[in-house]
Amino acid sequence: MRAAVLRKEPSSMPAPIDPIVEVRGISKSYGSTEALRGIDLDFPRGKLTSLLGPSGCGKTTLLKIIAGLIKANAGSIAVDGKVVTAPGPERAFVFQDFALMPWATALRNVAFGLELRGKARAEREEIARHYIAEVGLAGFEDKYPHQLSGGMRQRVGLARALSVDADVLLLDEPFSAVDEQNRRKFQEDLIRLRSNQNKTFIFVTHSIEEAVYISDRIVLLSPRPGRVSQIIEPEIDRSGDPDLIHRDKHYLDTVQEIWQGLKQYAE
């Protein structure tokens, strides 16, 4: 068992070095339903942290609170030491259903964040072209979303998030609406992208394999109300062939360990 289990209880954990996002005492209820209770979390700079848990554990809610899209009932979010309550340019969001404008080309969709910031057209399109190439969509700039497959649409969504040059990327189950083989390819590309983009990723997923495959850190959330139940740091070398990771012993052990922990919540 090489995966280091850092804690079972939220309070007993030493603060990791240099957190970029600090979550303090976040609670959220929808009417009488308690979605999140007293979440305390630190997200280390430059790492990919996954929020993993069964449906109903509030992982997407937590991500949207960090994004400033949902207001929490209690607690605070700080990014780079500053408390934030609304969306800001230091965070960029990737949506589960892509959230692309169907009336705009891939190029305009990718450039949209910069367009909203009032960047001149030539400049923002140059940046957008760069990131479209970066996510492997060169040549598809003038296509409309309905002309692209699900995987390609999400690449547009990812390029849009990259092009605003935010420090923190928030990804809400980005591959769940993408078919299986494209998802595998996309995960590999994400690992590659991570190594040449110096960014912090916060990644929501319900797939154990996906979380272990791509994450530096996995935060396990338990459902009803959502709470932090465990934090795991898989020690997997991702520098080599991405296909080998799926056969890596530490990868398999960690998947198994998390499954043992989550089993109790399966219906």
Add this chain to the structure above:
Amino acid sequence: MTLFGYRVPMMASLLVWCVLWEIVGRLDLVFLLPPLSEVLSAAVGLVQTPSWQSATVTTLRAFFTGMVLSIVIGVPLGILMGRVKIADDLLGMWVNIFSSAPLSALVPVLMILFGFGERTIVAAVFLFAIWIIVLDTRAGVRHISPSLIEMARSYGASRRALYLKIILWAALPEILAGIRLGLIRGVKGVVIGQLLVAIVGYGALFETFSRNFRMAEFWALTIILFAFALLIAELIERAEAKVEYYAGAR
């Protein structure tokens, strides 16, 4: 449709009815119905008369003024109702009542308010057209995916940008459908308004023709009106098809 093994084009059915009309007209069964050929030659004569030309100008001006007003007021009103619950609660009932009410009954009231002139006709077009535009716009705004709104917010859209760059475009297919239906209702409004006022534009012509039993010209004018209404609906439908194409992936 195939007949004796031959493919018959769609327009053929129209041709059958035209021939039927011609035969019934020639048989002189009903004096209300002159032969189609007579109606068509009356149409050719009619469009050359100054009275038809000035009536057409008056009618078109009233129609387009009324339509522009109902679009300029109807679309923002529909967006407001789609986005703000209080506005929807306050106005929803009335918009629904007016969109299905027999509005012809209200035209005499318009005459009292606006006098026996063009303003009443404009008001009639507006009254007939606006409600369906409001309802369809509202439905379009309601159907916008919440994540598209969240996307705009998360990338820092101002309120103005959110409405002009996202909401208006995302609801455009429904807005255009509303405008198309509004245009058809607007044609109704202009005709009914003019008939009731009876001294303006086509209303005056209809009045003259039917009072003097000039049936060929009466039918010619009717055909011209129908053709106009169909043409304008067709034009909007083309624009809609183009937008549907872009919005097809919603």
